[in-house]
Amino acid sequence: MKFGVVVFPGAYCDRDCYYAIQTVTGQPVEFIWHRETSLDGFDALVLPGGFSYGDYLRAGAIAKFSPVMRAVREFADRGGLVIGICNGFQVLTESGLLPGALLKNAGTKYVCRYLHLRSETSATPFTSAVEGGQLLSIPIGHGDGNYQADEDTLRRLEDGDRIVFRYVDAGGAATAEANPNGSARNIAGIVNEGRNVLGMMPHPDRSFERILGSDDGRLIFESMVMALSA
Amino acid sequence: MNVKVVVTLKPTVLDPQGITIQRNLETAGIFGVQDVRQGKYFDVEVSDEVAEADRNALVERLARDVLTNPVVENYEIVWQ
Numbered sequence: 530m531k532f533g534v535v536v537f538p539g540a541y542c543d544r545d546c547y548y549a550i551q552t553v554t555g556q557p558v559e560f561i562w563h564r565e566t567s568l569d570g571f572d573a574l575v576l577p578g579g580f581s582y583g584d585y586l587r588a589g590a591i592a593k594f595s596p597v598m599r600a601v602r603e604f605a606d607r608g609g610l611v612i613g614i615c616n617g618f619q620v621l622t623e624s625g626l627l628p629g630a631l632l633k634n635a636g637t638k639y640v641c642r643y644l645h646l647r648s649e650t651s652a653t654p655f656t657s658a659v660e661g662g663q664l665l666s667i668p669i670g671h672g673d674g675n676y677q678a679d680e681d682t683l684r685r686l687e688d689g690d691r692i693v694f695r696y697v698d699a700g701g702a703a704t705a706e707a708n709p710n711g712s713a714r715n716i717a718g719i720v721n722e723g724r725n726v727l728g729m730m731p732h733p734d735r736s737f738e739r740i741l742g743s744d745d746g747r748l749i750f751e752s753m754v755m756a757l758s759a
Numbered sequence: 760m761n762v763k764v765v766v767t768l769k770p771t772v773l774d775p776q777g778i779t780i781q782r783n784l785e786t787a788g789i790f791g792v793q794d795v796r797q798g799k800y801f802d803v804e805v806s807d808e809v810a811e812a813d814r815n816a817l818v819e820r821l822a823r824d825v826l827t828n829p830v831v832e833n834y835e836i837v838w839q
Contacts, residue, residue, distance in 0.1 A: 587828055594825075623828065631831040635774045677772065677831060711773065 530757050532558040533571040535601065537592050540579035540670065542591070545734040550575070553737050553750040563595040564735045572603060572757050576617025578670070578732060588631060588673045589619030598624055610654055610753055615671055618718070618728030627721055627728045629678030630664040634671070635711025641670040643742055644709060646731055647697040648721055650690050653720050654756030655727045658748045664701055665694075666743040668730040669709060669717075674730040676712040676719075686719055695727055696720035760805040760814060761839040764822045767798035772831045801826055 532550045536543045543560065550558045559566070568574065582591035592598065598620070605611050605626055613621040621627040634640060645666050648659040659665070678686070685691050694717040700709040703715040710730075718729030733746030768774050774796050781795040803821065805814055822834040 586826070590825075590828065622830075628830075630828050632772065632831060633775055635773060635775050637779055675773075679830075712777075 530554075530556045530572050530754065531570055532556055532573050532575065532667070533561045534558060534575045534577055535561045535563065535597055535617075536577075536594060536619075537563045537579070537581035539581045539583050540577050542578035542614065542616075542732070542734055544600070545732075546575045546577045546614070546703070547747065549734040549737045549751075550750055553747045554754045556754065561597060562591070563597045563740070565597045566600055568600045568604045568609075569600075569707050571604070573612070573753055574604060576601070576611065577611040577734070578617060579614030581616055581620060583617070584673075587623065589616060589621075589623040591622040592616075592620045602626065605721070605723075605726050608723065608725050610756065612655060612749070612753070613726075613728040614732055614734060615669075615674075615693065615730055618730055619673065621726060621728045626726050627719060628682045629676055629719070631673050631730070632675040632677055632711075633673050634675050634709070636709075639670075639672040640709045641668070642709075643668045643736075644731070645697050645699055645707070645714070646694045647701055649692050649695060651665075652690060653693055653724050653727065653752075655720070655749050655752050656693060657755050660751040664697065664699075665745040667733055667736045667746055668742070669731045670735075671710070671730055674710040674712065676710075676716045676730075678713060683713055686700065687714070689722065691720050691724070692716055692718075692722055693727060694731065760807065760809075762803045762805060762814075762818050763837040763839065764801040764803060764818070764826050765798060765835045765837060766800065766822075766827050767796060767833050767835075768829055769833055
């Protein structure tokens with residue numbers, strides 16, 4: 530089982546992801562440069578956070594034209610596991626691998642803090658180790674995390690059990706106050722129709738050891754290992 | 760050949776930057792502005808080597824596939 534962390538110029542959570550996967554899963558992990566065109570031998574990919582290509586034009590917009598993204602798309606089409614975290618989520622929506630778009634935070638501010646996520650479904654390879662409805666403490670750090678899509682798309686996500694995480698308060702309620710960025714329906718993470726591509730704004734790669742404030746992020750990497758071992 | 764591509768957020772999309780600008784205009788002594796929407800434009804120079812018949816399609820593709828995110832943005836092409 531081999532994990533790959535895609536490295537775009539301007540990404541800066543690549544090493545966090547590498548270290549998180551190595552520490553949590555004990556599985557081999559390699560960096561993949563954005564000019565790479567083959568992903569042979571990999572079982573799961575991470576698109577890490579940061580500011581790929583400076584986020585010029587739009588967050589994630591230039592990364593979608595990088596050579597590696599063509600290979601990522603083929604990898605995803607074949608059913609390979611892809612998780613996009615923060616900027617990685619933005620790359621996935623820009624590339625059309627996930628629906629919708631991530632806009633500037635409604636409050637205009639960059640928000641960097643721990644918050645509560647409610648896991649909405651265990652029926653994904655990224656959350657099988659998480660109970661439906663379980664609250665997770667995982668931090669965010671972004672300026673463009675306001676998830677928006679048209680009503681049809683939101684309904685499809687809802688009906689298809691594809692909303693994976695929501696921003697909630699400490700009691701687990703998805704209130705407007707608990708929404709850090711204005712996202713439609715408090716959405717923090719979604720999967721594609723095939724359920725093998727996850728995009729999430731919060732950082733499991735910053736919350737996998739107690740010393741970081743929470744180790745809830747482990748559950749996501751552990752779920753991936755479970756899915757790949759099955 | 761010079762062309763401008765103007766990119767704006769769709770009318771239904773919240774524009775927190777525009778709202779922030781509008782809300783603070785009065786402290787700048789500017790009154791009577793009801794709404795501000797922020798967009799961006801791209802100044803594009805099309806090579807003379809591109810045949811005239813192909814220019815429209817080229818810029819259309821550039822605007823649609825690269826410069827805008829069709830989920831949330833519209834574009835307008837203005838030939839100079």
